[in-house]
Amino acid sequence: MTEAITNTSAHFQGSGVVSFTTEQLRDVRPGLARIRVDVCALCGSDKRLLASGAAVVPGHEVVGTVVESAPGAPEAGTRVVVFIPVSCGECKACLEHQNNRCYNLEGLMGWQFDGGFAEYMDVPPQCLIPVPDDIPSDVAVLALDTFGTAAHALRLGARTQPVGIQNLLVIGCGPLGLGVISVALAMGIPSVHAWDPNESRLGLAQKLGATAARDLESINQYQVVAEVSGAEPARATAQNLVEPGGAILALGESNDPYVMPATPRWRRTDCFTVRSFYFPPSEVADNWDLLRSHGARLRDTIMTPTRLGDLEETFTRFLDGDFVKPYITHEEN
Structure with missing residues (x-):
């Protein structure tokens, strides 16, 4: 399915330099699902990786659409947000649906695992949360960090x-x-x-x-x-x-x-x-309700759509304060 499909992804070289590669997609590794990235928002914490360089593709505020499912993942065609902690699913915290407190946390999407400054990304099934149909992708991305x-x-x-x-x-x-x-x-x-x-x-x-x-x-x-x-x-x-x-x-x-x-x-x-870190899956339903009441207003107040190829310029404007909350989108305006 993916042999003829290419994936363009961004790479942080350090000192504010962003480069891009375009490669044919390989087969999805067993146990992972593949999503097409629809929206990936920039986060203030990304600035550290921009300065230091990153070993993986950054970007951790992601909304996408499942293109290849996996056991335990939503079916193909489902819009999802990416829950960034890669949790074990077996410890006391995970069994209580407090995966943000996982005792055996493997890492974070966009930090230790390839993230969303790309056209496609492969994601563990436990990190995919379906998005309600009535919430647009550029609002749904606020359900994560913001x-x-x-x-x-x-x-x-x-x-x-x-x-x-x-x-x-x-x-x-x-x-x-x-x-x-x-x-x-x-x-x-x-x-x-x-x-x-x-x-x-x-x-x-x-x-x-x-x-x-x-x-x-x-x-x-x-x-x-x-x-x-x-x-x-x-x-x-x-x-x-x-x-x-x-x-x-x-x-x-x-x-x-x-x-x-x-x-x-x-x-x-x-x-x-x-001190708190992220949010647990047990709060997701309530968070969707909060977004329904105030998410669109916040989007319209602080968010600016940009393109993946303009990422270095976008970060420059983000650092300069021209943008409050920019996000890349692959959808046509």
Whole structure:
């Protein structure tokens, strides 16, 4: 079936250089399914691979269509999103449908296994999640890092609060921060504030329905603070603004260690610090409902379609801030 079909894929050489190869597709390895990539969104974490180079094809926010199925995979023709943790399916966490917590995690799609900056990709069956027919592909891709990660973090944060989350501050209005805002509003959290030093990003947060936070000096202001930038000043701000008994959702990633300051303020404050990774399959159905209510609005606010062949230029514009959440699409406009 695939002998006459070619696959163009992107390769990160390091220092921002992207190259492409076009090769005939080989037969699918036993145990894997093959999908045609319809949409693959760029993620801030991809910037690390862009700088360092990658041994595999990057791209981990993927919506595709199954072209060759496998045991345990959806049938050919099914639209799917790619769940990036390659879990074992046998450990305690996997048996409880918490595959994001797999004890024997083999790696991640787009990081240790070839990802979606390509026309086709081969995927373990357990990593394929069918997309409901009523959700377009350019909205469905938000179900992964942007909505899925945000929703999981907010659910964990809500478990620390006896009355749930009533008052939320989001620090950092990049794609994930804006996702946290959208999900929080979709969940009905009454008070959602946002802050970002970039006024245009803060304006996007306000466009989505958040209130701009202007006082970053007074302590004990917010029940829950989602720190999404990973920057040390933002982490310090979160420590000051959270109420005693509140929670900090540590979502921002950087190469700097996460430090809890040895200050009198920190020593004298009860506080939960919640670190979450991705989302479990058990939350997928609820995440589709969140997308139905707020996904299209977020797409229209932050997403820009581009082409695979323009990936290096797209990343340049992503790094420069011209694009908030670009994605490659193989569909004709």
